[in-house]
Amino acid sequence: KRNKVRYPPGPRGIPILGNLFQLDTKKSFETFAKWKNIYGPIIYVNVAGQPIVVLGSRKVAIEILEHRASKSADRPRLIVAEESTGDMNVGFMHHGDRWRRMRHAADYALGYKNSSKYHATQAAESTILAHGLLANSDKWVSQLERTTSSVMLSMVYDLPPILSLDTPAVVFMNTFIECIARVGVPGAYLVDSLPMLENLPRWLSKWKRDAEQEFKKFTLKFEVMFTAIKDKVATGHEQRPSFCVSLSENQSRNRLSDRECAWLAGTLYGAGQETCHDVVYLRHDIASRSPATCSGRIGQSCGRSRLPSFSDAQQLPYIRAMVKEILRWRPSTPAGLPHILSEDDYYEGYFIPKGTIYISNIWSINHDPDVWGADADDFRPERHLDEHGNLKEPGSEAHGHFAFGFGHRICAGRHVTNNSLFINMATLLWTMRLEPSKDEHGNLLKPDANSKVMNGFVMRPPPFKFNTIPRFQDAEALIQQARDEVMVEVNARPVVL
Numbered sequence: 001k002r003n004k005v006r007y008p009p010g011p012r013g014i015p016i017l018g019n020l021f022q023l024d025t026k027k028s029f030e031t032f033a034k035w036k037n038i039y040g041p042i043i044y045v046n047v048a049g050q051p052i053v054v055l056g057s058r059k060v061a062i063e064i065l066e067h068r069a070s071k072s073a074d075r076p077r078l079i080v081a082e083e084s085t086g087d088m089n090v091g092f093m094h095h096g097d098r099w100r101r102m103r104h105a106a107d108y109a110l111g112y113k114n115s116s117k118y119h120a121t122q123a124a125e126s127t128i129l130a131h132g133l134l135a136n137s138d139k140w141v142s143q144l145e146r147t148t149s150s151v152m153l154s155m156v157y158d159l160p161p162i163l164s165l166d167t168p169a170v171v172f173m174n175t176f177i178e179c180i181a182r183v184g185v186p187g188a189y190l191v192d193s194l195p196m197l198e199n200l201p202r203w204l205s206k207w208k209r210d211a212e213q214e215f216k217k218f219t220l221k222f223e224v225m226f227t228a229i230k231d232k233v234a235t236g237h238e239q240r241p242s243f244c245v246s247l248s249e250n251q252s253r254n255r256l257s258d259r260e261c262a263w264l265a266g267t268l269y270g271a272g273q274e275t276c277h278d279v280v281y282l283r284h285d286i287a288s289r290s291p292a293t294c295s296g297r298i299g300q301s302c303g304r305s306r307l308p309s310f311s312d313a314q315q316l317p318y319i320r321a322m323v324k325e326i327l328r329w330r331p332s333t334p335a336g337l338p339h340i341l342s343e344d345d346y347y348e349g350y351f352i353p354k355g356t357i358y359i360s361n362i363w364s365i366n367h368d369p370d371v372w373g374a375d376a377d378d379f380r381p382e383r384h385l386d387e388h389g390n391l392k393e394p395g396s397e398a399h400g401h402f403a404f405g406f407g408h409r410i411c412a413g414r415h416v417t418n419n420s421l422f423i424n425m426a427t428l429l430w431t432m433r434l435e436p437s438k439d440e441h442g443n444l445l446k447p448d449a450n451s452k453v454m455n456g457f458v459m460r461p462p463p464f465k466f467n468t469i470p471r472f473q474d475a476e477a478l479i480q481q482a483r484d485e486v487m488v489e490v491n492a493r494p495v496v497l
């Protein structure tokens with residue numbers, strides 16, 4: 001008895017299957033948040049023999065995923081996902097040499113300094129978005145989908161803004177995202193739960209034949225897309241900044257093959273497209289509830305004769321605080337991405353066996369009243385500002401939330417995400433007021449801030465209706481003019497894919 005291993009506390013399970021039936025697979029973060037109130041910030045769960053430890057406070061997540069990153073930075077193996085991507089999806093792959101080389105290349109191209117290279121692309125997209133929403137707020141869902149796809153294609157492949165979701169490049173990339181969403185769900189395939197099935201011959205394993213086909217299809221297209229840019233860089237053709245240009249210029253230094261570069265670019269599109277998309281949904285939810293505060297401040301900074309730009313960022317701490325608060329209040333991946341422990345460990349006297357899956361419950365961490373106070377569940381951008389209205393910003397890495405995850409696997413796109421959200425939000429709020437629609441009795445149809453819809457591991461708010469109203473008399477004409485200027489450039493650059 002004295003030598004009995006002490007695991008972290010957690011709910012009692014049933015023999016063999018453990019806590020399998022107590023987990024809500026769709027909104028696991030809510031179940032984990034409830035359990036945190038009972039068992040504390042570190043919880044042990046057993047799902048049919050697979051140990052899982054849920055990290056529910058900033059302290060434990062940082063101590064385990066950051067201070068002990070060398071042993072907690074691996075990802076659980078998903079066999080079908082591995083086969084479908086040739087083990088080249090940087091977000092899923094083993095924490096080994098290939099991950100290091102790919103991650104280094106991504107960090108360089110998307111780092112704090114280089115993220116400013118995409119400002120022009122992001123500003124052009126925000127103009128098209130604001131113009132579209134002002135003209136037709138009914139179609140906001142598809143407009144936001146178009147924007148997020150377009151900005152990712154421009155950043156990764158230097159494509160001009162995409163005007164329709166039917167553009168072949170978007171349709172193709174979306175098939176990739178669908179594939180990842182299908183194969184990336186733990187337990188979706190029997191072979192992921194029973195790895196011995198991996199050894200069955202190919203003719204008996206449909207999943208294997210399908211995965212091979214997916215891999216071939218995506219590799220072919222990703223390689224064409226990457227080498228088109230690489231060839232231009234090699235022949236000295238003038239290139240606007242893009243992720244693929246950075247990969248081409250630094251390819252030998254990063255020790256990446258053409259195929260690895262091609263897959264890194266493709267998977268980056270996938271990683272960014274889905275998550276960013278969800279935050280822009282939320283932005284409207286919020287903007288519709290606090291328009292006066294935000295728009296007034298933008299008006300003071302930019303006046304009425306020009307659209308906001310990135311150079312206004314220092315004068316717009318409130319908008320930057322809104323970006324932080326959106327990501328804190330409604331993190332788009334509320335249960336993070338799983339890490340796996342690569343050797344036995346002890347934490348505060350608890351034994352954590354090798355092979356344990358770590359889940360950082362970003363939802364609980366971002367809503368922790370011990371950190372954010374009793375109003376942690378409220379949307380309040382002011383919490384990120386000091387008494388002079390300046391952003392509390394101890395360093396570029398301090399986000400004021402944990403929506404981007406932890407340690408070595410922290411989101412590679414965090415800086416470009418912050419920039420995109422800033423310019424989109426500033427441009428929309430400068431141009432228009434967003435107001436909830438009314439029902440047939442004239443009552444306001446306010447969005448339900450507490451309703452959450454899950455799409456795989458990504459959270460989305462349910463769609464809602466709103467109206468857009470120009471914020472001042474000339475706003476409509478000015479955004480039209482700005483959009484026309486962007487379109488001149490768009491029309492001059494053919495979509496080559």
Ligand code: HEM
Pocket residue numbers: 090091092103106110268269271272273275276279331332333336337338339360403404405406407408409410411412413414416417
């Ligand atoms: C609102 C937007 C976004 C959110 C909330 C978000 C959140 C996250 C989270 C929670 C992780 C997992 C971190 C961990 O394992 O602890 C992650 C990983 C990742 N994100 Fe993002 N992300 C966003 C946008 C983007 C964008 C725009 C890009 C690309 C430009 C991107 C690229 C990646 C990549 C490549 C990884 C995998 C990193 C690795 O495993 O080494 N993300 N993201």
